[in-house]
Structures are given as structure tokens and as C-alpha cells.
Amino acid sequence: xxxxxxxxxxxxxxxxxxxxxxxxxxLYIFLNAERSKRESVEKQLAQTIQAKETVEKDLEETIKVxxxxxxxxxxxxxxxxxxxxxxxxxxxxxxxxLGKLNKAETEMGGLRTQLDSEKRSKLVLTTEKAKLSxxxxxxxxxxDSIKLQLEQLxxxxxxxxxxxSEMLVKQRAELEKIVVTPKDIEGKILVVNKxxxxxxxxxxxxxxxxxxxxxxxxxxNKQIGRVQVDKVYPAMSGASILPETKGxxxxxxxxxxx
Numbered sequence: 001x002x003x004x005x006x007x008x009x010x011x012x013x014x015x016x017x018x019x020x021x022x023x024x025x026x027l028y029i030f031l032n033a034e035r036s037k038r039e040s041v042e043k044q045l046a047q048t049i050q051a052k053e054t055v056e057k058d059l060e061e062t063i064k065v066x067x068x069x070x071x072x073x074x075x076x077x078x079x080x081x082x083x084x085x086x087x088x089x090x091x092x093x094x095x096x097x098l099g100k101l102n103k104a105e106t107e108m109g110g111l112r113t114q115l116d117s118e119k120r121s122k123l124v125l126t127t128e129k130a131k132l133s134x135x136x137x138x139x140x141x142x143x144d145s146i147k148l149q150l151e152q153l154x155x156x157x158x159x160x161x162x163x164x165s166e167m168l169v170k171q172r173a174e175l176e177k178i179v180v181t182p183k184d185i186e187g188k189i190l191v192v193n194k195x196x197x198x199x200x201x202x203x204x205x206x207x208x209x210x211x212x213x214x215x216x217x218x219x220x221n222k223q224i225g226r227v228q229v230d231k232v233y234p235a236m237s238g239a240s241i242l243p244e245t246k247g248x249x250x251x252x253x254x255x256x257x258x
Contacts, residue, residue, distance in 0.1 A: 153196060160191055160200060189217070189253045190236065197241045199227055201255045204235045209257075215239060218254040225249060226258075 187203035225245025231238035
């Protein structure tokens with residue numbers, strides 16, 4: 001009996017020891033499991049916190065980017081409005097410029113037409129001027145020629161009048177003795193100037209000749225023309241040949257007052 005008690009104690013002690021070891025092992029395993037689980041949880045928590053911080057940081061950056069983008073968007077909207085206004089102004093300015101350009105082109109067309117007309121007028125005037133210059137040159141030449149001819153004629157006329165006066169002086173004594181009326185007067189042509197269409201006759205103031213007297217010209221008792229006295233001297237007269245005179249007058253043709 002005494003031997004069974006220690007044996008029982010030994011068994012109990014063994015059992016308790018086994019239980020202790022088992023419990024310890026279980027507890028150790030449990031604690032290890034809990035520690036591993038806790039470490040895993042802590043690790044996950046740390047990762048979560050880090051992820052949260054990262055997300056918060058990213059969110060903060062995103063917010064900053066959003067604010068920046070919103071600011072840029074507002075700036076862009078303002079710029080777009082400004083550009084739209086500028087485009088509108090430029091369009092209006094372009095339309096105004098086009099209107100002015102069209103007007104300028106129209107005016108330019110009118111000016112070009114006017115210029116062409118003025119050029120044509122200038123060309124015509126230049127041509128007319130050249131023509132008039134030529135005509136003026138010809139007129140001057142003709143004037144100089146006529147002037148020279150008149151001077152020559154004057155000298156010839158003066159010489160002729162002197163000659164006729166000298167010729168008539170010799171006849172004056174005899175003519176003064178004869179008293180006749182103008183209608184009874186009969187004279188003759190002393191000189192004929194065909195170039196200037198006048199004659200000098202041997203009847204003058206003493207014979208009753210006056211400026212404007214018309215004389216008939218006879219040859220072989222036939223009337224061949226008329227002259228009109230335009231200058232009267234004492235013993236002779238100068239007369240212009242009238243248009244109705246036919247044929248050439250000659251010296252010694254007979255003249256009679258009408």
C-alpha cells in the first residue's frame with residue numbers, strides 16, 4: 001500500500017509534468033502564434049499607416065495639382081477670353097481694313113483712270129504743243145519773210161512813188177491847163193504790182209480823185225476789170241485790184257472813173 005502511494009504520486013507527477021510540458025508547449029506555440037499574428041498585424045498596420053501616409057501625401061499632392069490646374073484653367077479661360085476678344089477685334093479690324101482696302105482700290109481705280117485720261121490729255125497736249133511749236137516756227141518764218149517782203153515792198157513803193165512823182169512833175173504843167181470833171185478824166189496804169197494786187201495810175205488829187213473812187217480798166221476799148229483808189233497823191237493814185245477783174249492788168253491800160 002505504501003508502495004502504491006509513491007507510485008501513484010509518480011504517475012500523477014509524471015502526468016502533471018506531462019501536462020505542464022504540454023501546456024507549456026501549447027502556450028509556447030500559442031504565444032508564438034500570437035506573436036507572429038501580432039507581428040503580422042503590426043506589420044500590416046505599419047504598411048497600412050505608411051500606405052495611408054502615402055495616400056494622404058498623394059492626395060495632398062493631388063489637391064495641390066488640382067488647385068494648380070484649376071488656377072491654370074482659370075488663367076487659360078482668361079487667356080481664351082482675351083484671345084477671343086483679340087480675335088473679335090482683329091476680325092473687326094480686318095473687316096474695317098478690307099473695307100478701307102476695297103475703298104482704296106476703288107479710289108485707286110478711279111485715280112488710275114483719271115491718270116490714264118490725264119496721260120492721254122498730256123500726250124494730246126504735248127502733240128498739240130509740238131504741232132503749235134512747229135506752226136509757230138512756220139508762222140515766225142512766214143512773218144519774217146512777209147516782214148522782209150513788206151520792207152522790200154515799202155522800199156519799192158517809195159522808189160516807185162518817187163519815180164512816178166518825177167514822171168508826173170513833167171506832165172503837171174500841161175495837166176493843170178486842162179479842166180475836166182472826174183467822169184471825163186482818163187488815165188493810164190503806170191505800174192502793176194501783181195504780188196500785192198495794186199496799181200499806180202497817173203491821175204490824182206488834182207484830177208478829182210478821192211479815196212474809194214472806183215476806176216474801170218480798158219484795153220482795146222474793152223473793159224477788163226476794176227480797181228479802187230485807196231491812196232491819193234497830187235498827180236497820181238494807188239488803187240487795189242478788185243476781185244471781179246479778169247486777166248492780168250498791164251502798164252498803159254486805160255483807167256476811167258465810174
